[in-house]
Amino acid sequence: MGKSDGVCKVCRTQDETLIHLFYECNNGNICWSSVENILFMIIGKPILLDLKTVIFGIPSENEVLDKHEIDCCNLMLTYTKWIIWKHRNNVRYNNTPIQHGHDISNQMVNECKNNVHLLKSSKKFHKIHVKTKLLLQNILDFQV
Numbered sequence: 001m002g003k004s005d006g007v008c009k010v011c012r013t014q015d016e017t018l019i020h021l022f023y024e025c026n027n028g029n030i031c032w033s034s035v036e037n038i039l040f041m042i043i044g045k046p047i048l049l050d051l052k053t054v055i056f057g058i059p060s061e062n063e064v065l066d067k068h069e070i071d072c073c074n075l076m077l078t079y080t081k082w083i084i085w086k087h088r089n090n091v092r093y094n095n096t097p098i099q100h101g102h103d104i105s106n107q108m109v110n111e112c113k114n115n116v117h118l119l120k121s122s123k124k125f126h127k128i129h130v131k132t133k134l135l136l137q138n139i140l141d142f143q144v
Contacts, residue, residue: 009092021088022081023054030101035080038109042076042138043069053077068131072139079115080108106144116140 008016011025022028032049039047045064047053057074058065065073083104090096099107116136119125128136 009088010098022084023051027101028084031104034102034105038105039073039076042142047073068129068135072135076112079111083107083111109142109144112139
């Protein structure tokens with residue numbers, strides 16, 4: 001593996017920093033806009049994904065969301081950042097074409113669905129709060 005030249009591998013116009021990659025990059029902006037819409041459809045409440053929320057997640061002291069909704073949102077934010085990072089590395093190391101932000105958010109939903117299926121088949125699923133189970137079911141029911 002060679003050293004990076006410091007330029008964003010996705011947009012190829014700006015310096016590559018975590019803030020740029022996960023929030024400022026044009027492709028990331030499209031992705032987060034899609035994720036806001038997906039979260040609204042799953043949670044049923046509007047979620048504003050500003051820089052602080054994208055980087056650090058939704059804090060537990062939230063006036064609009066309950067603990068289960070916060071956990072579900074933060075799970076999906078984490079998966080989205082994971083997909084963005086994987087995409088960046090595929091562009092960087094495998095020369096794969098750059099994907100549109102909507103495609104990245106759809107991959108996030110599919111990744112979440114795969115992991116919810118794994119969770120549902122685990123022995124600990126019965127210990128999960130009923131509201132969390134309903135939100136996880138909303139993820140499974142979501143159509144990409």
